Amino acid sequence: MNIDGTLYGRDDARVSVFDHGFLFGEGVYEVLRTYGQRPFLFAEHMRRLRASADRLALSCPLSDEDLLARIRDTVAAAALPGDAYVRILLTRGVGEIVYDPAACPTPTLVVIVKPHVDPPVEAVRGGVRLALASVVRNHPGSVDPAIKSNNLLNNALAMQQAYREGAFEALMKNHRGELCECAQSNIFVVRDGVLLTPPTSAGLLVGVTRGFVLECAADLGVPAEECVLHETDLASAQESFLTSTTREIVPVVRIGAQTIGDGAPGPVTRRLMTAFAAAVPSRLS
Ligand code: PDD
Numbered sequence: 001m002n003i004d005g006t007l008y009g010r011d012d013a014r015v016s017v018f019d020h021g022f023l024f025g026e027g028v029y030e031v032l033r034t035y036g037q038r039p040f041l042f043a044e045h046m047r048r049l050r051a052s053a054d055r056l057a058l059s060c061p062l063s064d065e066d067l068l069a070r071i072r073d074t075v076a077a078a079a080l081p082g083d084a085y086v087r088i089l090l091t092r093g094v095g096e097i098v099y100d101p102a103a104c105p106t107p108t109l110v111v112i113v114k115p116h117v118d119p120p121v122e123a124v125r126g127g128v129r130l131a132l133a134s135v136v137r138n139h140p141g142s143v144d145p146a147i148k149s150n151n152l153l154n155n156a157l158a159m160q161q162a163y164r165e166g167a168f169e170a171l172m173k174n175h176r177g178e179l180c181e182c183a184q185s186n187i188f189v190v191r192d193g194v195l196l197t198p199p200t201s202a203g204l205l206v207g208v209t210r211g212f213v214l215e216c217a218a219d220l221g222v223p224a225e226e227c228v229l230h231e232t233d234l235a236s237a238q239e240s241f242l243t244s245t246t247r248e249i250v251p252v253v254r255i256g257a258q259t260i261g262d263g264a265p266g267p268v269t270r271r272l273m274t275a276f277a278a279a280v281p282s283r284l285s
Contacts, residue, residue, distance in 0.1 A: 002074040002111040010114075019108055021091025024099070025151040027108075028052035031245050032208075033116045034084040037075055038284035040245075042068060044208045045088075052148045053090055060090055061107055068285060074111045083116040085246065089150065119247045124273075127253030127265045128168035130182065130242070132231070133158040137172040137180040140203035145181070148205055158183040169242060171255055174203045179229040185244035186210040187252070189229065189237035189260070190268045196237075199226035209243040212283070216275040222268060234258040239266030249273045 001013035008014075021027035030052075032045045039045075046064045053060055062070065067088070075084050089110040095103030118124075135157045138144070143151050158170035162183065171187055174180040181187055181204040188197045188210075195217050200206050217224040234240075238261040240252035249272055251265035 001113065002070060002077075004109055005070065007074065007077050013110075013112075015091075015108060015110065016094045018094045018097070019091055020093065020095060020104055021089065021108060021150055023097060024092075025149065025153075026056065026058075027089055027091030027150040028056060028058065028148055029090070029150055030088045030148060032071075032086050032088075033245055034075060034086065035280060035284055036083065037072070039068070039071060039086065040280060040285075041208050041212060041283050042071075042285035044211065048148060048206070048208065049088065049090065051146075055144065055147045056092075056149070057101060058090060058092060058107060061109060070109075071111055071113075074113045078113040080113070080115050085112075085114050085116040087112040091150065116246065119250050123168060123250055125265075127251035127260075127263075128242075129166075129254040130169050130171045130187075130252055130256070131158075131162040131165045131167035132256035133161050133170040133172045133183070135161070135172065137174045137203060139175045145204050146200070146206060155183040168250070173231070177230070178202050179231065179233075180204050181207075182242055185242040185247060185250075188213070188241050188243065189234070190239035190266060191233070191237050193223065193268070195222055195224035195268065195272075196227040196229060197224070198229055202228065207243055207245075209245055209248065212279075213243050213249065213272060213276065216272055216279060219279070220271060220275050222271070231256070231258075234260065237261065239269050241265075241269045241272075249276055 001008045030045045030049045091108045093104035093107045138154050162170040169182040180202045186207040240260045251269045253263050
């Protein structure tokens with residue numbers, strides 16, 4: 001763990017209760033992973049971190065280069081046997097219990113490093129079930145889901161339903177009732193050979209993995225479109241999968257009460273998974 005440039009062990013890493021990240025959820029974060037010691041899609045994660053921070057009028061105290069060095073130091077200090085999960089948290093910092101940003105002169109920058117855990121082999125091979133969450137994704141005019149913010153209550157509530165239902169993830173709709181994204185990942189479907197994913201205007205987190213998968217699709221010549229999707233569209237989808245940093249691509253075979261296609265991972269999903277794995281080495285920092 002690294003807090004503001006100092007390394008700590010897991011049990012010694014402490015942040016003040018007066019940190020506005022703790023008091024108000026006032027902060028942003030990124031999750032990236034390494035392959036071996038090397039971060040994957042680092043530039044893309046940094047772009048999104050800065051974009052999220054800008055929306056809160058918060059500035060990251062480090063350049064990309066310095067943050068990469070800090071991540072490398074923290075990963076090296078953790079001396080993990082395998083790949084690392086890296087969570088970067090940037091909060092308003094420590095100050096009086098008032099909303100005035102001037103109360104917190106210095107942001108807090110935390111880097112958490114722990115072992116990366118792949119999704120279960122059965123999930124990757126056989127596909128997973130998603131709960132259809134009853135909680136609606138935040139309205140973009142409220143806490144915009146495009147901000148990767150530490151306010152994760154909307155996501156936590158959706159995941160509570162998934163845990164209750166024994167589902168792998170929770171798919172949320174937006175305020176218009178369109179399919180939006182999952183609590184921790186983006187959603188794709190394949191219909192008649194075309195890869196479809198909800199548009200950013202649905203009000204979602206623009207996943208770094210989502211972007212990378214769209215690049216993989218373009219390289220493979222798989223047609224892909226951002227497309228408004230409704231629950232009723234799931235009946236005509238032949239395939240579905242979710243994407244995120246920690247899960248890469250995981251096939252989805254059931255959403256709520258709807259079986260997707262023939263209930264098994266499909267060929268387009270498989271091709272994308274293979275292309276994804278092949279492209280990883282070219283995008284490590
Ligand atoms: N979650 N949507 C939401 C709401 C997410 O929290 C995430 C990522 C994604 C996928 O984004 P990306 O491909 O950039 O990881 C989509 C991370 C992994 C997390 O919170 O742990």
